[in-house]
Amino acid sequence: MKYAFFPGCVSKGGCPELYQSIMQVYPKLGIELEEMMTASCTGAGVLQEKDQKLGDVLNARTFALAEQRGLPIMTICSTCQGVMSQANLRLKSDPKYLAEVNHILAEERLTYRGTTNIRHFVWILLEDVGEQAIQQAVTRPLTGLRAAPFYGCYLQRPTEALGFDEQPSRAQSLETVIRLLGAEVVDFPGKSQCCGLPILTINERNSLMMVANHTSDAKNHGADVMVTPCPLCHLNLDGMQSKAANQQSTTINLPVLHLPQLLGLAMGLDSKSLGLHRNLVSPGSVLEKVGVEF
Amino acid sequence: MQATFRIRRFNPESESLASYDQDYVLETEPSDTVLDGLIKIREAIDESLTLRCSCRGSICGSCGMRINGQATLACKTKVISMISDGGTLHIEPMKNMPVIKDLVTDMEGFWEKIRKVQPWLQPKGPEPKAEYVASLESMDHLTGVMGCIMCGVCVSDCTVLEVDRNFLGPAALAKAYRFVADPRDGHAKTRLFALNTPGGMWGCTRCMECVEVCPKGVGAMDRIMALRAKGMEQHVPSTCGSRHAEVFADIIRQKGVLDEPMLAVRTFGLGNIPQLLSFIPTMIQAFKRGKVPKIWIFHRAIPGIRSIQRLYKKVRELN
Ligand code: SF4
Ligand code: SF4
Ligand code: SF4
Ligand code: SF4
Ligand code: FES
Numbered sequence: 001m002k003y004a005f006f007p008g009c010v011s012k013g014g015c016p017e018l019y020q021s022i023m024q025v026y027p028k029l030g031i032e033l034e035e036m037m038t039a040s041c042t043g044a045g046v047l048q049e050k051d052q053k054l055g056d057v058l059n060a061r062t063f064a065l066a067e068q069r070g071l072p073i074m075t076i077c078s079t080c081q082g083v084m085s086q087a088n089l090r091l092k093s094d095p096k097y098l099a100e101v102n103h104i105l106a107e108e109r110l111t112y113r114g115t116t117n118i119r120h121f122v123w124i125l126l127e128d129v130g131e132q133a134i135q136q137a138v139t140r141p142l143t144g145l146r147a148a149p150f151y152g153c154y155l156q157r158p159t160e161a162l163g164f165d166e167q168p169s170r171a172q173s174l175e176t177v178i179r180l181l182g183a184e185v186v187d188f189p190g191k192s193q194c195c196g197l198p199i200l201t202i203n204e205r206n207s208l209m210m211v212a213n214h215t216s217d218a219k220n221h222g223a224d225v226m227v228t229p230c231p232l233c234h235l236n237l238d239g240m241q242s243k244a245a246n247q248q249s250t251t252i253n254l255p256v257l258h259l260p261q262l263l264g265l266a267m268g269l270d271s272k273s274l275g276l277h278r279n280l281v282s283p284g285s286v287l288e289k290v291g292v293e294f
Numbered sequence: 295m296q297a298t299f300r301i302r303r304f305n306p307e308s309e310s311l312a313s314y315d316q317d318y319v320l321e322t323e324p325s326d327t328v329l330d331g332l333i334k335i336r337e338a339i340d341e342s343l344t345l346r347c348s349c350r351g352s353i354c355g356s357c358g359m360r361i362n363g364q365a366t367l368a369c370k371t372k373v374i375s376m377i378s379d380g381g382t383l384h385i386e387p388m389k390n391m392p393v394i395k396d397l398v399t400d401m402e403g404f405w406e407k408i409r410k411v412q413p414w415l416q417p418k419g420p421e422p423k424a425e426y427v428a429s430l431e432s433m434d435h436l437t438g439v440m441g442c443i444m445c446g447v448c449v450s451d452c453t454v455l456e457v458d459r460n461f462l463g464p465a466a467l468a469k470a471y472r473f474v475a476d477p478r479d480g481h482a483k484t485r486l487f488a489l490n491t492p493g494g495m496w497g498c499t500r501c502m503e504c505v506e507v508c509p510k511g512v513g514a515m516d517r518i519m520a521l522r523a524k525g526m527e528q529h530v531p532s533t534c535g536s537r538h539a540e541v542f543a544d545i546i547r548q549k550g551v552l553d554e555p556m557l558a559v560r561t562f563g564l565g566n567i568p569q570l571l572s573f574i575p576t577m578i579q580a581f582k583r584g585k586v587p588k589i590w591i592f593h594r595a596i597p598g599i600r601s602i603q604r605l606y607k608k609v610r611e612l613n
Contacts, residue, residue, distance in 0.1 A: 038597045038601070040550045041552050043546065046539050049539045050523060058602065061602075107604060108601050153503075193453055193501065194453040199454070201538055202538070203497055
């Protein structure tokens with residue numbers, strides 16, 4: 001189980017605790033990683049607003065680099081995954097377009113043959129690592145912890161690019177993992193909705209209202225913690241939560257963990273090595289519940 | 295096959311004015327759509343059940359409703375595609391619009407927004423002798439968006455409308471694109487300037503709900519992204535939205551990866567210091583928690599940067 005690892009800018013910038021925690025967790029799952037040091041940003045859908053073809057060229061370059069190494073790509077960000085999945089679908093379903101893009105890549109001595117498989121860590125957990133191996137890695141089941149999943153738009157839509165037809169379990173992947181870790185799933189309507197981050201600078205009020213709605217909704221449904229496979233969602237749901245609560249004149253205080261952080265807790269890792277002190281909403285209550293020192 | 299239809303009911307003439315769920319158990323055929331089931335209920339079990347429908351063939355756009363948590367057309371959704379024998383279907387009226395009775399919603403707000411984008415051709419200059427001519431290619435490009443049947447399904451599930459009633463929403467913005475991209479229309483620029491205001495094309499979060507739920511493959515969000523690109527091409531006055539996209543593209547060109555503080559500072563622009571300042575408490579808290587690595591302040595370019603820059607140049611030359 002070896003992958004070309006695409007960490008994404010946010011895990012190396014605004015959410016270093018994500019990078020830190022995935023590094024702690026993956027070796028214990030039989031995964032091998034080779035980090036793609038020369039890959040560019042996916043464009044996050046923002047570059048694509050200006051120039052979709054440019055975005056596709058940059059992503060095709062990344063896919064070609066992985067193809068050369070003969071490795072599938074692993075992402076740890078819903079946005080990276082979604083943007084790459086969409087680009088890959090466009091390239092693979094239109095040979096003429098792929099040829100055009102390859103023509104541009106030729107100067108870099110690269111060609112993309114369309115064979116690279118790109119998958120998010122949470123899918124790899126279920127499809128490659130497998131339920132049994134996950135259960136074996138769990139040394140500290142999170143019994144009694146009530147966790148609300150939050151996917152991020154790009155890991156839920158569009159279902160065609162994300163291969164939900166071929167792999168229907170992807171639609172419920174977070175819930176499945178939460179259960180395998182011994183925690184209880186808190187279902188709430190916002191789990192596959194938008195965290196609001198893309199419009200934070202454009203319409204702050206609307207963006208923060210989404211943060212407040214989703215986090216308080218999860219809390220009202222009984223969640224002790226929210227867990228997300230997307231660092232961009234985390235930036236808004238964790239980073240902006242107190243500002244969002246202020247805007248709505250309320251308090252929320254719902255800890256939001258990155259998926260590898262939750263996994264790490266169940267695998268017996270300590271809070272420091274998972275970077276939990278870096279989460280802005282203090283995860284103290286969660287740690288207390290699972291019996292880990294903060 | 296047996297199915298339970300759990301229907302969200304609302305009667306404006308009831309005393310409590312509260313909505314409630316009511317279960318109906320019925321036998322359905324493999325060929326039955328959800329609409330067929332609802333009509334069976336109305337005809338055989340409960341004639342007070344109120345819904346709107348007409349064509350039964352995904353043409354008229356009147357049977358939009360939420361089925362198992364997602365808006366869709368009831369006449370396009372087979373019961374067996376949603377549940378297995380003995381299962382329960384959850385049926386609710388569309389969101390983001392007032393409910394008149396049971397599954398019937400008030401579409402007035404929807405139409406008002408459609409009217410707002412002036413959905414008619416506005417050619418410029420002297421009239422041609424015969425008809426206005428448009429290339430086959432340009433019309434082909436518009437067939438997708440012209441397929442909109444005004445059902446309101448995308449509006450029901452739009453994330454932004456949930457928190458902001460002033461947002462034009464996916465259907466109206468897609469309709470606006472239909473005219474901006476029509477070669478016979480002479481007012482693309484005026485239209486784009488009008489869409490460059492709060493509630494307009496920059497308000498969308500790119501959540502893709504509208505793309506996913508649309509029964510006609512209109513792809514409203516993709517049209518909104520195309521409006522943004524056209525707006526930037528036409529140099530609409532810069533907003534946080536357009537600056538964000540421009541600066542983002544520029545940072546990737548310089549560094550290969552994203553540099554978030556630079557993105558924030560350059561997006562707000564020096565003209566918007568108050569908003570930038572309002573983020574400082576969060577930033578300080580983040581720094582204190584060690585959330586931000588020190589090297590981040592001087593984000594270095596990735597090793598592959600030369601290659602990225604050559605590709606940027608090449609794509610721009612080709613455009
Ligand atoms: S999509 Fe986001 S996280 Fe992914 S590489 Fe680009 S900026 Fe980074
Ligand atoms: S749109 Fe056409 S098919 Fe549908 S109800 Fe009207 S006339 Fe009939
Ligand atoms: S993509 Fe934009 S317009 Fe479409 S549903 Fe989401 S926020 Fe609304
Ligand atoms: S864009 Fe699609 S979902 Fe929205 S009103 Fe038109 S047909 Fe209905
Ligand atoms: S009844 Fe006309 S679209 Fe469903």
